[in-house]
Amino acid sequence: MMNKPRIGVVGTGGISKFHFRAFRELGVPVRIVSDLRKEAAEPYAREFGAEYSSDWRRVVSHPDVDVVTVFTYTAMHYEISRAALENGKHVICEKTLTLDPVQSLELGRLAESRNLNFYTSYMKRFFPASQKAAELMPRLGHIMSVYCRTYQGQGGVNCHSGQIPPGMMPQPDGSSWIKKMAGGGVLICGGSHIFDLLLYLVGKPVSIDSRSFTRKGLDIDLMHHAIMDLPDGGVVHFEANWHPLKRIGYQGRGWDEGFEISGVNGRLILQTPVWNEPETSPALLRYYDNDAETWTDFAFPVVNPFIEAERHFIGQIEQGIQGPQDRYTGYRADYLLEMARRSAVEGKKLPLEWVV
Template sequence: MSQIKVAIIGCGSISKHRHLPEYVNHEQVEIVAVCDIVEERAKETAETLGVEAYYDYEQLLTNPEIDAVSVCTPNYLHAPISIAALKAGKHVLCEKPMATSKEEAEQMIAAAKMSGKKLMIAHNQRFVPSHQKARQLIESGELGKIYSFRSAFGHGGPEGWSVDGKDSWFFKKEQAFIGAMGDLGVHKTDLLRYILGEEFVEVGAFVETSAKEGADVDDTAVCVLKTESGIVGTLAASWSYVSKEDNSTIIYAEKAIVRLEDDPVNSVIVQYKNGEVVKYELGGIQTNESGGQSSSGVVNHFIRSITEDLEPAITGEEGMKSLQVVLAALASSETKQITKI
C-alpha cells in the first residue's frame, strides 16, 4: 500500500483541529511538510509532527516528494495557492470558500484539468450522516414533493476558534473577502444543493455587520433562496449566536417534516403527516466545541479519490456552484434586488 505524502499550507485552527488529526490518523498518509508565513507557528507544528517547516508555499511546492497539499490559509490565498500547487503537479484539498470570485474558481478548475490532478473543496457537511440520510429520503421520493426549507449555521464567532482570536484574519475584508457568509453560509449553500439535488436560481439577501465591532465583513446574513423547481427557503449564517452553536436544517415536504441536527440526541427526526414520528440517532455533527472533533470524512474521501483515482465528491465545479450562491447573496444585499444565479 503506497503512502500519499502530504503537506499542509497554513497552520492555523482549521489545520490544527481538522486536517492534521485526520491525516495523522490515516494509515495511507505520511505528512512530510507544513508551511506558514508565521515562522513560529510553522516551526511549532513541524516539531510536533517531526516534519520539515516551510515559510513560503512556493518553496514548499518545489519539493518533488509531495503528492498532495491541504490549503488551510485565509480565504484570499485559496485560489492562488491551489492553482500554484496544481501547476506543480500536486493534488489539492482546499478549504472553503474555494475562492473570492467566480473567475478565481474557474481558474482553479482549469488548473486541475490541465494538471490531471484532483481538486477537492472541504465542504464537510455532505459527509454528516444525518445529511446523507436526508438526501436519501428526498431522492427516494418518500417525502413526496419538497415545498420549503429553513437552514441556519451560527455560533459566537471565529474569535473563539481562530488562533489569532479577536485579531483574526476572519474579520479583515482584504484577507477574508466575506465574513459569516463565507465561513458558514457557503457550507449551507453546498449542503442544501446536495440534499435537495437541485441548483439555486435566485437569491434575495440581507447581509449585515451588527455584532462584531471593528469588523469590516458581515457577521449576520439572512437569505431567501429559490431552486430551479421552485423550492423556496431561508438560510441564516451568523457569528452572533452567543450561546450554543446552531447547525440545523428543516425540510418541509408533502408527506413529512424532516428535522436535521435540531435535537441533541436524534440527528434526524421525521414527522410524518399521518402523525407518525421516526427518530434516527446517527451520531452528531462536528462542532467547534470541545469533544466535537470526530473525523469529518473529508480527508478520508480526498485520499481515497487519489489512491483509487476517483472523482472527488466535491469537485472544483461543485465548490464553485456553492460559492456562486454566496456571491449572488452579496450582490442582492448590495443592490437590494433579487439576484439571478
C-alpha cells in the same frame, strides 16, 4: 492504486490541527510543512518527520509531494492552489475556496484539464446525519420549502448594538482581521457551510433575494437573510447571524444551525454541532414519513467530520478517481455567496446562472 499519497501542508493556523489529526489517524505521510510562523509549523514538522519551509512555493514544487493541502487565509487559496495544480499536484483546500467565483471556476477547470483531484473541504457533508439526510431526500418528493440557518453565538456579546469585539474592528489599514482572513462576515464565515449543504441536499436555486446588516463603522456583515427560488416552485429561507443569545440551539450553547426541509411526502430536520468542537455532540436528524404518519429520530455516533472528509478525499486519490464530490464544489458555494452579497448590495432579486 496509489500507495498512501504524500502530503505537503501550507498553513498551520488554528484550523490545521483538525487536518493534522486526520493525517495522524489515517497514517498519511506528511513530507513538508510551510508557514511564515516557524513556531507554529515546527511542532507538526517534528511530529511527522517532515521538512519545514517558510515559503509555500517549496511545497507546491516538492518532488516528494503528491497532494498539497491548503489551510491558509482564503485570500491566499487561489494563488497556492493554482501553483500546486500547475505543478501536477492534487489539492485539498479549506473553504471558502477563493474570494472570487471566477477564480474558483478557473481552478476547477484547471484541475479537470490536468486530470488532478481537487477538493474544497466542506466537512459538514461528512456528518453521518448529513449523509443520511441526502439518502432520504428522494423520499420527500416535491420540495415545497427549506428553512436553513446558522446562528453563531458570540459568547453573549451583542455586536449588533452593543460593544464591538476588537477582532471585528477595522485596523489602521482600514480593514478588519476577519475581512482579511475570510473576505467577509457571517455570510462567508458561516453561510458558506449552509450554502454547500443546501447544494448537496436540495440542489441549485434559480434566483436569490438577500438582505444584509453591516453595522456602521464595520466592513463585515453581522446578519444576512435570503430567499431563494427552487426550479420547481419551492422556496428556500436562509439566515445567518452572529448573535448574543447564550443558550439557544440543541446543545444549549448559543450555536443554532441546521435545516428543515419539507416535501409533499415528508420532512427532514437536520441540526449540526459547534463547528470547532464536533466531538461534543453528534449531528441530529429527524425524518417524518407522511404516508406512515411517523417520525424517526436517528441515532448517530459522534464523529469528527474533518477526519471523515480527509478519509474520503485521500481514499479517492488512492483509487485514482475524483469521486462523488466534483471539482466545482467550491465554485458553486462561492458563486452563491457572491450572488447573495450582490443581491443585498443592489437591494433586488437576482437570477442565478450556473455554469456547472
